[in-house]
Amino acid sequence: MSEALAHSVAxxxxxxxxxxxxxxxxxxxxxxxxxxxVAYLVECAHHVARRIAEPFQEQGAQLIGFPGCYPSDYAHxxxxxxCIHPNVGAVLLVSLGCEEFRRSDLKDAIARSGRPVELMxxxxxxxxxxxxxxxxxxxxxxxMRLKAAPTVPxxxxxxxxxxxxxxxxxxxxxxxxPAVGHAFDLxxxxxxxxxxxxxxxxxxxxxxxxxxxxxxxxxxxxxAAVAKADAYHRELGHGSFGGGNxxxxxxxxxxxxxxxxxxxxxxxxxxxxxxxxRPLRPGLHLMDTVNDGPVKLGIPNINDTQTVTEMVASGxxxxxxxxxxxxxxxxxxxxxxxxxxxxxxxxxxxxxxxVNGGTIADGQETIxxxxxxxxxxxxxxxxxxxxxxxxxxxxxxxxxYKSYEPAGPACFPLG
Amino acid sequence: MPMDRRAxxxxxxxxxxxxxxxxxxxxxxxxxxxxxxMVTVRERIPQxxxxxxxxxxxxxxxxxxxxxxGLAKVAIxxxxxxxxxxxxxxxxxxxxxxxx
Numbered sequence: 452m453s454e455a456l457a458h459s460v461a462x463x464x465x466x467x468x469x470x471x472x473x474x475x476x477x478x479x480x481x482x483x484x485x486x487x488x489v490a491y492l493v494e495c496a497h498h499v500a501r502r503i504a505e506p507f508q509e510q511g512a513q514l515i516g517f518p519g520c521y522p523s524d525y526a527h528x529x530x531x532x533x534c535i536h537p538n539v540g541a542v543l544l545v546s547l548g549c550e551e552f553r554r555s556d557l558k559d560a561i562a563r564s565g566r567p568v569e570l571m572x573x574x575x576x577x578x579x580x581x582x583x584x585x586x587x588x589x590x591x592x593x594x595m596r597l598k599a600a601p602t603v604p605x606x607x608x609x610x611x612x613x614x615x616x617x618x619x620x621x622x623x624x625x626x627x628x629p630a631v632g633h634a635f636d637l638x639x640x641x642x643x644x645x646x647x648x649x650x651x652x653x654x655x656x657x658x659x660x661x662x663x664x665x666x667x668x669x670x671x672x673x674x675a676a677v678a679k680a681d682a683y684h685r686e687l688g689h690g691s692f693g694g695g696n697x698x699x700x701x702x703x704x705x706x707x708x709x710x711x712x713x714x715x716x717x718x719x720x721x722x723x724x725x726x727x728x729r730p731l732r733p734g735l736h737l738m739d740t741v742n743d744g745p746v747k748l749g750i751p752n753i754n755d756t757q758t759v760t761e762m763v764a765s766g767x768x769x770x771x772x773x774x775x776x777x778x779x780x781x782x783x784x785x786x787x788x789x790x791x792x793x794x795x796x797x798x799x800x801x802x803x804x805x806v807n808g809g810t811i812a813d814g815q816e817t818i819x820x821x822x823x824x825x826x827x828x829x830x831x832x833x834x835x836x837x838x839x840x841x842x843x844x845x846x847x848x849x850x851x852y853k854s855y856e857p858a859g860p861a862c863f864p865l866g
Numbered sequence: 867m868p869m870d871r872r873a874x875x876x877x878x879x880x881x882x883x884x885x886x887x888x889x890x891x892x893x894x895x896x897x898x899x900x901x902x903x904m905v906t907v908r909e910r911i912p913q914x915x916x917x918x919x920x921x922x923x924x925x926x927x928x929x930x931x932x933x934x935x936g937l938a939k940v941a942i943x944x945x946x947x948x949x950x951x952x953x954x955x956x957x958x959x960x961x962x963x964x965x966x
Contacts, residue, residue: 621886621914624931625876654957655933681957690958700886700914702928702948703955706935775914793913812888812913814873 460607460637463823470834473605474540477565481609482537483768483833484511485597486784487590489543490534491516492557493550499579500545503586508844510594513539513783515848522551525853528727531557532764535564536784540600541593542566543586548574567593605833608642608733612829613762613770614714615648617755620775621700622792624710626821627773627808631790632716633822634771634829635735639718644730646765647715648738648758650680651691651751655705656712660737663720668861672723676739686746699775714773723862725855726761731863738762743856756780757849759787769832771825779803781845786838788828790821805839873900875917879932884916884948886930891917897945908945916948928953936960 460466473481489512491500497516504514515533517526534542534557542561546554554570561568569589576582614631616623635645653660657677661670684690690704701707721734730736740758742751752758755778759770763785770785772778775792777800791797794809806824810816832838875885875897891897891911898904903919911917916928922942927934936953946952950960 621916622888625878625886655935684958688959690955690960692958692960697950697960700912700916700949702916702950702953703936703960704958705933705955706928706930709931709933709935795913812876 458637458819460641460826463826466827466830468607468830471605471830472602472834473609474537474600475603476537478535480537480766481603481605482539483605484538484786485540485600486511486513486538487541487543487593487597488534488539488784489514489545489586489590490530492544492546492552492554493520494518495547495550496545496573499573499582499586502583503543503545503590506587507590507594508846511597512590512594513846515783515850517552517850519852520550522553523852525726525855526850527553527557529760529764529850531560532727533784534561534568535566536763537766538768538784540566540597542568543589544568544570545582545586546570546572548572607638610638610829610833611644611730611766611768612638613646613648613738613759613765613767614773615755615759615762615770616652616711616714616773617778617780618774618776619696619699619701619707619710620792622809622812623773623775624713625792626811626818627790627792627806628710628713629818630808630811630821630825631714631771631773633818634825635714635716636718637822637826638829639716639734642733644733644736646724646730646736646738646762646767648740648762649691649711649752650676650737650739650741651684652704652708652711653677654681654690654708656708659712660720663718665719665721666861666864669720669723669864672859672861673720673737676723676737676741679739679743680741683741683746683751687750689750691752695776721864723858724765725858726853727764728858729766732865738765739858742853744854747854748852751853753851754849756782756847757851759847760849769829771829773808777803779840779845780847781838781840781843783846783848786832786841787845788825788832788838789840790825803839803843873898875899875905877901877903877919878930881932882929883919883922884928884930885919887911887913887915887917889913905945908943909947911947918942918944918946918948920944922948
């Protein structure tokens with residue numbers, strides 16, 4: 452689906468890789484940011500956590516959290532992954548006190564990762580005011596330290612990048628998505644790790660995907676993952692397809708899927724991940740974003756942000772997000788590069804968009820050229836520049852109840 | 867190579883029976899792709915929506931990028947808009963959801 456060209460990063464004009472810098476973490480990963488995560492462990496602690504983070508959100512404080520009171524292995528795994536993410540340098544946990552989140556386990560895991568971590572329990576500290584005051588004092592002190600932290604050189608091969616579409620239209624699969632696919636091909640050729648997801652939006656593409664898998668066993672797992680998504684949504688009676696897509700020209704879930712699939716480019720698929728799983732090797736991976744087991748709690752992915760959160764939990768330092776209608780979201784912990792499919796929406800929302808793929812439809816640029824723009828933005832973000840949604844202060848985050856079985860060995864072929 | 871400047875539709879693969887409008891096309895206008903394929907549109911085709919390149923019989927697949935992306939619900943005339951009113955999904959209900 453992307454143009455078959457002899458094209459490599461070395462031939463791209465105006466691409467300066469030498470400015471890319473990262474923060475070296477104890478586990479060997481490198482972050483492109485040095486954030487302080489303020490994480491609430493139940494909705495009852497949300498307001499206090501928000502007030503703690505608010506004055507510092509332009510200086511590197513990022514608010515995340517889990518609203519549920521009852522236990523969830525999945526939510527614990529995801530929140531822990533966010534707290535020890537390569538882009539995070541320190542953590543403040545905010546607990547009410549009587550919720551079921553295993554806060555000591557989480558705190559210990561963060562401490563073991565070599566990061567400063569503080570746990571504040573509202574019920575122990577005497578309530579809202581004192582917790583806010585003490586929380587802000589911690590955040591202010593930590594941010595000064597984080598700001599002064601040293602960086603090390605960073606190469607394309609050390610990047611982990613996810614892609615996602617939201618608010619797709621009839622041009623998404625023709626313009627911006629193939630451009631992302633082209634950028635992904637170039638990144639994979641440089642040794643980077645990349646991932647795409649949303650199995651309910653790959654309906655009809657599973658055979659083609661299986662043929663790209665590095666082993667037949669992995670190919671079978673890819674087919675099974677899409678079949679699971681199809682069965683789940685048939686039982687729900689509702690696909691990952693709606694009025695917004697219809698308004699903008701897409702007629703069926705299978706049509707939307709063909710367009711969405713173009714983001715994955717043309718390189719082989721080397722692994723299948725569940726949310727929070729760290730990729731074990733470089734190359735292109737698919738993430739399975741549908742619950743295992745029977746339909747229990749309704750729609751598996753309540754909004755675009757939830758599935759972006761899942762890729763960030765698997766270690767993505769940044770996300771390339773394509774849109775047709777004009778999604779404006781960013782993401783907490785990992786900045787989003789926003790690409791749009793058409794120039795009309797680019798002009799209307801230009802302050803929110805990083806890359807215009809509409810030039811392809813207008814006959815002004817090729818898929819390859821827009822792919823190069825995307826790569827330039829990736830390098831810029833890894834060199835300390837902000838994306839549009841990041842500069843506008845977007846820090847979306849969504850974590851709800853889901854459940855997964857561990858991925859089987861066929862999902863991670865090695866060697 | 868950039869798309870022909872005058873092209874206002876794109877057919878993604880040779881076997882496709884639809885093309886996608888690259889910009890809004892008014893009823894009665896000629897839609898043109900890069901390979902000089904021409905179709906007179908019978909009704910307004912908004913940007914990103916599909917045009918039938920040939921008559922499509924009821925229950926025939928809609929082919930986009932060489933892949934079936936739905937089935938015609940009724941016979942569709944050449945040059946007509948192809949969308950949820952005359953296309954059904956082979957997987958899930960594509961009845962219009964609420965939208966403004």
